[in-house]
Amino acid sequence: MADLRAQFMKDYRLTTAEILYHLPDYPDLLQSYIWQEYDLAPKYPVLNKFLDFWSHNLDGKLHSVYVASHKLITPGESRFIRAEFQLH
Template sequence: MNRDLLMQLDGYGLTTAEIHYYRLDYPTVLQLYVWQDYDLAPRFPALHGFLDHWRREIEAALHSVSVAHQHLIGPTEWRAVDGVISLH
């Protein structure tokens, strides 16, 4: 099965984060990075892992982070269907 579908069935939802940052050599220029992955709300472990990596490895200071999260599939949306559909 598709990894993304399995994650959604386990409760993951699509998370998008707008990360505003500035490079240390250009502190007056605010830049934007958009990060997107499947994550668990409200704790967002994948996002926190990415931000920890950012702080350790990237020479840019974080200014702000905005997060949007949407569950695309929930367990209640799946139901068993009996029958055959014929396509011509």
């Protein structure tokens, strides 16, 4: 319920980030990590906090980050249909 309230009141969005990073033992190879959380666009404070933690505490050096976000709750589309279907 708190997630739903945050989406309405503060415009939180489901944010997905693909993080590419260098493997510590094989720096020429890239590994992919998918991160997903509710965050505020366009500044993404939760993602930035996670990336800051990553860069200071993990061995894999960041290569690139691709971000996508989408509002989960949008105005519904409804229309009246003058038909009724019944089975049995």
